[in-house]
Amino acid sequence: MTTRTSRSRIALALGAGVLALAACAPSSSSGGDDGDGTTLTVWSWRVEDKAAYDKIFDVYEKSHPGVTVDFKPFKATEYNKILATGLAGKDGPDVPQVRSYGQLQGTVAAGSLVPLDGKVDLSSWDENVVASAKGKEDGKIYSVPLARQATVLFYDKKMFSDNGVQVPTTWDQFIAANETFLKKGITPLAVGAKDDWTLPIVHEVLAGARFGGADFQEAVTSGAKDFTDPDFVASVEVLKQLEKYMPKSVTGVAVTDAMTLFTSGKAAMYPGGSYDLATLQKGNPEMEIGVMQVPPASGAPSGATGTTAGWADGNFAVNSKSPHQEEATELVTWMATPEFGQLVADEVKQISAVPGVTYSDPVLKQVADDYDKTGSPYLLLTDFRYGTPTGTDLLGKGAQELFLGSKDAKTVSTELNSGVMTWFEPTS
Amino acid sequence: MNRRTGLLFVTPALALFGVFVLYPMVTAFSYAFYDWQGTARGGFAGLENFTALFTRAPFTTDLPRALLHNVLFFVGTMLVQNTIGLTVAFLLHRRVRTRRALQTLYAMPYLVSPIVIGYLWTLLLSPTFGPVNTLLTKVGLESWALPWLGDPDTALWVVILVSVWQWIGFPVLLYGAALGGVPEELSEAARVDGASHAQTFRRVTFPLLVPAIGTVSVLTFIFAMEAFALPYAFGGSTGNPAGSTDFISLLFYRTAFDSGATDAIGTSSALATLLFVLIFGGAYAATAVLRRHERRITA
Secondary structure: OHHHHHHHHHHHHHHHHHHHHHHOOOOOOOOOEEOOEEEEEEEEOOHHHHHHHHHHHHHHHHHOOOEEEEEEEOOHHHHHHHHHHHHHOOOOOOEEEEOOHHHHHHHHHOOOEOOOEOOEOOOOOOHHHHHHHEOOOOOOEOOEOOEEEEEEEEEEHHHHHHOOOOOOOOHHHHHHHHHHHHHOOOEEEOOOOOOHHHHHHHHHHHHHHHHOHHHHHHHHHHOOOOOOOHHHHHHHHHHHHHHHHOOOOHHHOOHHHHHHHHHOOOEEEEEEEHHHHHHHHHHOOOOOEEEEOOOOOOOOOOOOOOOEEEEEEOEEOOEOOOOOHHHHHHHHHHOOOHHHHHHHHHHHOOEEOOOOOOOOOHHHHHHHHHHHHHEEEOHHHHOOOOOOOOHHHHHHHHHHHHHHOOOOHHHHHHHHHHHHOOOOOOOO | OOHHHHHHHHHHHHHHHHHHHHHHHHHHHHHOOEEEEOOEEEEEOOOHHHHHHHHOOOHHHHHHHHHHHHHHHHHHHHHHHHHHHHHHHHHHHOOOOOHHHHHHHHHHHHHOOHHHHHHHHHHHHOOOOOHHHHHHHHOOOHHHOOOOOOOHHHHHHHHHHHHHHHHOHHHHHHHHHHHHOOOHHHHHHHHHOOOOHHHHHHHHHHHHHHHHHHHHHHHHHHHHHOOOHHHHHHHHHHOOOOOOOOOHHHHHHHHHHHOOOOOHHHHHHHHHHHHHHHHHHHHHHHHHHHHHHHHHHHO
């Protein structure tokens, strides 16, 4: 009898031991008080920016004695999962980097973030940027935008001058430039249509002016127009018209291949985002890269100009379960100051979301200036990612079908429209 | 050894299995029946998440297409990988001296991560820099230099054939072992009775391989239904181009982690449950049929 009891006790203890092991296995500690100071943990998906953020937070620590900021980046592709788990449990960060616009909504809906209205002042900021930080349901501010991204057409300055091509200011000049490169055996437009997510960006770059940029956004969000509008259909058609200037079998070309075509001097222009700049510069440090806006395609609405479409990205927020909410809010408030904005511009080399920041990199400076002058929202991201299917997913796949010839511009636009209208509600 | 001692030895494994396999599975199953707002669980939703999979965009178009691709993946793998695998195993069986070395050689690609394999083949097949098309053009087969991964008509088959290439060593090993288990006396007896090589294979060897073929088929079915890493490496989470390499696991991944939808946990859990039922049901039915068949031969 005794042996039996002890045996089952061992079994029980063993079982409990395993359970205890499992329970404490994968967790990370969040900030805690060490002595008299406070440690704030900041989570991010920008592993590549670790050194830059360490520098930035050193500045903050100097002016805030007793506060230590621990910047902890995770692999970008795993980040959504890691953050969701962290915020749901009690091991989350004090200050998480969160997604913007529609992709922020799940985190807001779960009640994981602290509303920052009245604590941070974003009143002088670009409206389109501030929208990225808000909860759709209650309109409250839940994060501080970090950076502005913009869609741009990069071009190889030397290749342009070697071939006697000027930066085009009209659509005819743009087409003529493409023809010149094509005749010389240079791929005019390096597009990688195998990666569907790049295509809505390519569409914005090449045809944003054709559908009317910011004016069209207003008309669509208010419900006056939709994506079956002739101007939008024509803008999708522009992609098909320009296909002959893209690499052959463009749907088989990955975006990394497209970038390599550009940096290796085999292509003259690369439509992408401002976030591509660092990669392109690394790909060929010798290359002189310029940026330009594509002039409005023929038939564009009257008054249309070349446009730089932008959106906010990489916002920082305050975890509602953080034991150091006051300190965390103070840190996030600092992230809305020009001091932080300038550090982001200089160290992280992104276009800061804070107004009034100056840029030493000429390309970044021009993108920021272009956006300030003739900016428009990257509509499918800023307004059509609040439900599934998202506008970007639909146009990405639709543009591939357009290139493959299985659908025409009208069908692609109609399907985009019927897809997003399953959940989209106009403001008026 | 009495039952209690047995239990004692089983407990650690059972506890690990319970915590790391059973518990997450059961929770995922329960998640599918609730309303979700981000990571906050709402009220009981009944079958709402499941009906969403059959009534709501993008599932109405993506789910049937993804399922079709999984089925084609299974059929393609069965036809190509397992027939070639059996042939190779049969040929190797008679090469006593080089069998080991060749078996190892055939098994080599599956030691490499599918992500790496997918990436390497993407480079090889790239229409801009890829050596495959360059080679085809050089030897005068220009019309064969297709945009392999850019054309929906070829992309899915590229994924299937590369998977076959990677996993061919697996049926070779299993069939090799099964062939080794066929008693030599039976074939000898058949030959003494005047049976040809082909007849011996068809009437004696093949029937005895049926259990192995069954096992390989069930494992292939599970493998094909779960396909994720290789398609992801080839076409990303959206099954590029134009969804032609989309699979159910990719759709699950998109729904759960890419969509940013507030009800992502509910719908993705429903999808995961559906996939589990499909795999479990299919594998169970197939095994039951095979068992019956085996009993008939051994009886």
